[in-house]
Amino acid sequence: MSSPGQEFADRVLGGWLGRIAGNMLGKPVERGDLWTRERIDGYLRRAAALPLDDYLPEPADESDALALRPEWRQCVRGRVHGSCRDDDIDYAILGLHLLETHGFGFGTEQVGELWLQRLPYLQTFTAERAAYRNLVNGLKPPLTATYDNPCHEWIGALIRADVFGWTCPGAPHRAAALARRDAVLSHSGNGVYGAMWAAALISAAFTAPTVRQAVDAALTVVPASCRLARTVRRVVSLHETRLSWEDTLGTVSRETSGLGWIHVVPNVAVLTAGLLYGDGDFTRTIALTVRGGLDTDSNGATAGSVAGVLTGAAAVPDRWKTPLEDTVRSAVLGFDGARVSDLAERTVRLARTNTACALATLPE
Template sequence: MFIILKKIFFQMVAASFLAVPTFQLYAQKVTLPKSVLQDKLKGGWAGQLIGCTFGGPTEFKYNGTMINDYQPIPWFDGYIKQTMTNIPGLYDDIYMDLTFVDVFEKEGLDAPVASHAKAYANADYFLWHANQIGRYNILNGILPPQSGHWLNNPQADAIDYQIEADFAGLMSPGMPNTASEISDKIGHIMNYGDGWYGGVYMGAMYSLAYVSKDVNYVVTEALKTIPPQSDFYRCMADVIRWHKQYPNDWKQTWFEVQKKWSSDRTCPEGIFATFNIDATVNAAYVIIGLLYGQGDFGKTLEISTRCGQDSDCNPASAGGILGTMLGYDAIPAYWKMGLKEAEDIDFKYTTMSLNDTYAISMKHALQVIERNGGRVDADKVTIVTQTPKPVRLEVSHPGHFPVEKRTIDKVLSTELEIPFSGIGYVFNGSANRKNDKGSDYVFEVEVILDNKTIETVKLPTAFKERRFNLFWKYQLPKGQHKVRFKLLNPSPDHTLHLSYGIVFDDQAIPNAWKK
């Protein structure tokens, strides 16, 4: 009996070993022809572009709901060039990546984070959410990593770095921990906690996609870069578990995500709303597309797009990761229709085209391979692969729960006092010119909390320099408070409008605003 059991045991072990590619279990080094490395890298960038183009018309038009199967999403020959020419701002997923790629190209792999932050903060493109708060912070002297920290950035958990981290994985083939190190430096320019983890996770999946053709493996193995205690990890682990439970029904998994993870409690615009720009739920949609797409490029884009919310960025991430896994040549011709004629068009706000990106990114990947113990020969590369390790635990807004949203809808002309009960607040609004052709202006507002001045805030009317959320404060003593906003420099040609405020408490209780 013992001999039989022993034989069965070793048969089971052998079977488990055969279930995944051998190098994933044994080899510390992987050798690839240079042509294969280049093909995979090109597939990553092209897949991202294709996914972003495909999902562009649906972006944030389906919030809290999926896009039904009967709803057509267009795709036709020439669509990529048409979109790049007519709607160049759609490709923030890529031109944001290229900001950091360009800094590495100009200053080398050891470029300091200050260089990346300066390039990003002073770029010509428009920004929103965590990116814009990060930019504002840098322009006003709050530098990384504090520019992305949740105490200085109410949008810290938003999707921003998640959609910009592709470069980190693409320049780190088979080296997810190296990708995480790059993300540690650059991702904290604008994000923290779960918002940062989104970029770490995407970078790790790109990295592993170079050395595995098993989508399930890549999705699961990359998650090892994320601390298991985090909400981000728990959400992705749930999706992986639900995929096993409902292997043929992505919509059932979507509903499970909606029930458990769709409530945004940190990004002000998503609180008490169906809109959700949180990195976690949108990353869930990325891996729903990858897991249920089963390596089929079109199916992967369709599912990640039809999950809704940030439905251009999510298929861009899924398409880029799968494109890396398949390689450029293996992306179906249907999805590359018109791609060639668009590959020499410079992305807006850059001097780099897709063809430029292929070449520069390949150069960086070869440098990273050599720096991390690998070897680059004339026709092949040897990569010292890495076992994913979790980055440190970060939690944004710990113990803060949104309890009510109040409409303000007032122009601040002198002073406005608002009483509330809780431990924190965020107020949204905008600083505007009365005449679109008029000059810009910088309002200054003194913020007085419980009869003590806590800060004087500059609020530019210039769109690129604006403060995306006007005022916020967290970690207050629990109880009754009064916040007063005192406008120090009114202008007859400009207005400062407060639209609404959100109060936080240490537990989810209603009616926190003092009536």
């Protein structure tokens, strides 16, 4: 039997492995305007891979292959050898480095300085690229988020939030406050709320008895009237009526139409549905989330992080974690080829220094 300390470390490692595996699962079909839910399931049917229980299969025909992202050959089952480089993983690594460098009292300007020092401009996208450009031009937060930045409510800040949840287990409000300080460099409004919600969700997953209770806890850190919170509650209510996963997503998709496939609100709907209908099962959670479409690699990564924390690394099926070979590729200076196990150990050390955490989850 493992000690409580070993269990906590295993759950942090589960979060890292889940994030990377979920990201790899969704990466080949990351283009929500092309890879709709219907098209993803059509791909899987042609490849005889429904229900989905492993990395995506190789495409069954040439038209499918041409529509996939160019990196698909490194992400499909049988071809995965360590993780691909991706911003969803880069920001988790950069967040870890931020806390190691500046501690839990970091400021938003220090986040920006670290981007300029460690993150190549061409490996930033949408709101982050706008904020990066604003930093180079001498602007300070919060102007970096709002000046000439039409993407400030997109999903970018949410994908940066995991490390704040991993290092604040059982303290969702503390995790959300840290995520907000990071998010306002590049986002505002629902873009910031998405980061706060995700950090709180991951934090709550360490102590909440069920996925639903973790989702409920995460809702307490954002304004109840914001569109993100209203959309999460809508998914919860549809799930409670025992509506099917497909019909729930169809309903919410119609209600959020026009926001675009990278906007945080429809993606949080897909993510919430994947978590609730996955009901704590690692494979079902990431598979449903990626099949939900939109920003598939980002949603798969966050769903995998939550599910990995809930189950722990030891319970993540080998088919997801063994091909990762304990290795990540990263554009963050000094971290390419890092060991996943080392990143997780460093995260645990940080969590133990964070006195605001729920101490019962961090025994010696």
